[in-house]
Amino acid sequence: MSRVLVVGGTGLCGRHVTLEAVRRGHEVSVASRRIPTEGDPAYVAGARYAVADVVTAYGLEEVLDRNDVLIDTTNGVGRASQTVLTVGTLNLLHAAARWGIGKAVLLSIINVDKSSYSYYRAKAAQEQIYRESALETRIVRTTQFHDLITSFFEAGARVGLIPAFSGVRFQTIATADVASILVDAATGAGEPDATETFAGPQILTSRQMAEQWKRATGRHGLIVPMPVPTAVGQVWKAGGNLARDRVAGTISYADWLTSRA
Numbered sequence: 001m002s003r004v005l006v007v008g009g010t011g012l013c014g015r016h017v018t019l020e021a022v023r024r025g026h027e028v029s030v031a032s033r034r035i036p037t038e039g040d041p042a043y044v045a046g047a048r049y050a051v052a053d054v055v056t057a058y059g060l061e062e063v064l065d066r067n068d069v070l071i072d073t074t075n076g077v078g079r080a081s082q083t084v085l086t087v088g089t090l091n092l093l094h095a096a097a098r099w100g101i102g103k104a105v106l107l108s109i110i111n112v113d114k115s116s117y118s119y120y121r122a123k124a125a126q127e128q129i130y131r132e133s134a135l136e137t138r139i140v141r142t143t144q145f146h147d148l149i150t151s152f153f154e155a156g157a158r159v160g161l162i163p164a165f166s167g168v169r170f171q172t173i174a175t176a177d178v179a180s181i182l183v184d185a186a187t188g189a190g191e192p193d194a195t196e197t198f199a200g201p202q203i204l205t206s207r208q209m210a211e212q213w214k215r216a217t218g219r220h221g222l223i224v225p226m227p228v229p230t231a232v233g234q235v236w237k238a239g240g241n242l243a244r245d246r247v248a249g250t251i252s253y254a255d256w257l258t259s260r261a
């Protein structure tokens with residue numbers, strides 16, 4: 001049993017990490033700026049919640065105290081992402097080193113250093129901060145989450161047009177699978193200071209995913225070919241979002257859609 005701190009443990013992926021770590025019998029603390037109450041979808045029974053802000057460093061020392069390892073699933077929205085991912089990461093790792101955290105695990109994105117997209121640049125800078133840290137670290141890069149591509153379909157369906165990115169395939173992964181990989185990295189053995197990539201179980205075109213989404217949700221809308229946003233699109237079009245030899249996900253997009261329904 002380890003004492004695991006999930007920073008950003010109320011977020012889309014973080015809440016699955018919290019759930020998985022509790023399920024495996026670890027003592028789990030969660031740090032974020034807002035604490036969920038019982039009944040909130042982000043709330044996991046058995047985890048201890050505390051307010052902390054990685055950008056201002058408010059509350060960091062209190063949450064880092066009494067933990068062995070941390071898993072970082074923080075994220076920022078829009079312009080704030082640069083600050084959260086860089087200033088926030090520096091604050092977090094400095095405080096973690098002072099409080100004797102044994103290992104820090106970062107959730108990152110496949111080939112994040114291969115694009116000039118500003119968010120990817122901020123994530124690549126965040127990875128570099130981890131590599132330069134005095135702590136033992138692991139960087140877990142994954143393919144896009146099932147949720148990300150689904151959010152494009154949901155947004156498009158509101159105006160009756162479901163985007164199928166031209167010339168792009170995805171190998172998306174479920175956040176529950178990502179959670180399992182992160183908890184393994186935090187609490188198991190493994191190569192210290194490694195950066196490893198993990199991918200979903202299946203490669204599908206954007207159109208195939210859109211068709212599966214329509215079938216599973218019963219939502220209406222015309223599937224339309226759409227150019228993918230340039231900076232990140234270049235990486236996706238070149239297949240930089242795929243890793244055939246790094247399959248780790250077990251939950252296919254179709255099964256994930258069914259479980260959501």
Ligand SMILES: NC(=O)c1ccc[n+]([C@@H]2O[C@H](COP(=O)([O-])OP(=O)(O)OC[C@H]3O[C@@H](n4cnc5c(N)ncnc54)[C@H](OP(=O)(O)O)[C@@H]3O)[C@@H](O)[C@H]2O)c1
Nearest residue numbers: 008010011012013032033034053054074075108144145148
């Ligand atoms: N989406 C994908 O396809 C994909 C693929 C691979 C990797 N990733 C990576 O996965 C990570 C998590 O993404 P996500 O979508 O799960 O994020 P998310 O839902 O936006 O959750 C972000 C978490 O960070 C917390 N947070 C934000 N600012 C904070 C601050 N200043 N101090 C402390 N906590 C803060 C949030 O809680 P509060 O707002 O309450 O503070 C929340 O718990 C990201 O780093 C992303 O790059 C994403």
